[in-house]
Amino acid sequence: MIPKSTLARALLGTALYLLVALAIRKLGPSCFAPDTVARLGGMWIAVPSIVIANALPKKKMIPLDRLASDLAEVQALRRFVAWALVLGGIGFMLAYALAPLAVANSMATALMAIAVIATGMRIVWSARRPG
Amino acid sequence: MTSIFKALADPTRRQVLQMLQAGPMGAGALAEAFEVSKPTMSAHFAVLVAADLIEAEKSGRTIVYRLKMSVLEEALMAFAQVFGLQVTPENPTLPARRRAKEKS
Numbered sequence: 001m002i003p004k005s006t007l008a009r010a011l012l013g014t015a016l017y018l019l020v021a022l023a024i025r026k027l028g029p030s031c032f033a034p035d036t037v038a039r040l041g042g043m044w045i046a047v048p049s050i051v052i053a054n055a056l057p058k059k060k061m062i063p064l065d066r067l068a069s070d071l072a073e074v075q076a077l078r079r080f081v082a083w084a085l086v087l088g089g090i091g092f093m094l095a096y097a098l099a100p101l102a103v104a105n106s107m108a109t110a111l112m113a114i115a116v117i118a119t120g121m122r123i124v125w126s127a128r129r130p131g
Numbered sequence: 132m133t134s135i136f137k138a139l140a141d142p143t144r145r146q147v148l149q150m151l152q153a154g155p156m157g158a159g160a161l162a163e164a165f166e167v168s169k170p171t172m173s174a175h176f177a178v179l180v181a182a183d184l185i186e187a188e189k190s191g192r193t194i195v196y197r198l199k200m201s202v203l204e205e206a207l208m209a210f211a212q213v214f215g216l217q218v219t220p221e222n223p224t225l226p227a228r229r230r231a232k233e234k235s
Contacts, residue, residue: 054202058183072154075198079152079205086202 020044035101042096042108046089049112053085067127077126081119088115135204138182139211143167144175148208151185151198158187158194 028037091111162172
């Protein structure tokens with residue numbers, strides 16, 4: 001059932017993601033309260049970040065690997081980026097799930113921005129590191 | 132998923148994974164850190180490779196192991212470490228009868 005080709009799996013995953021997003025937007029209002037639909041929609045935004053970042057250390061070759069020549073540093077960089085983006089994604093999701101809806105978007109964006117900035121800083125630090 | 136839980140259930144294997152968090156290491160260097168026989172260590176490595184938690188790479192005459200854990204797997208390992216989970220026998224290469232003999 002699950003295609004073997006990486007491209008086919010990626011396309012299938014993207015299609016499923018968009019389908020669920022569409023379902024939340026179109027069918028959500030008839031099943032849930034407007035607040036719940038807004039929360040579900042927000043939480044769904046964080047899913048790709050969590051799923052992709054979670055698998056990052058398992059990937060064979062990623063562009064990050066070119067930033068350092070030392071294998072230990074490459075691994076440390078991959079782990080940092082993965083953890084930062086997964087935690088950022090979880091923070092984003094939790095903000096939409098638990099924070100008052102009026103501030104949920106700002107809070108979620110701020111949490112994700114912190115993760116992205118930390119990732120960027122770690123990448124720059126790794127690229128400038130001698131050796 | 133079962134293979135991951137099986138791999139993470141053993142404290143020696145968790146220790147191997149923790150050592151590999153610092154960077155890739157040779158099989159010999161890893162084995163030296165433990166007071167177990169080489170076949171036992173090889174069995175532990177095999178379980179970790181089968182669970183896709185580490186990757187073996189041949190470098191000359193030595194085998195270098197590299198960590199290949201997702202964030203979720205690392206979190207599971209930390210969880211198992213905190214709660215001291217141990218569900219597998221201490222020496223996975225020995226048959227059960229011999230293990231019982233060794234213990235007595």
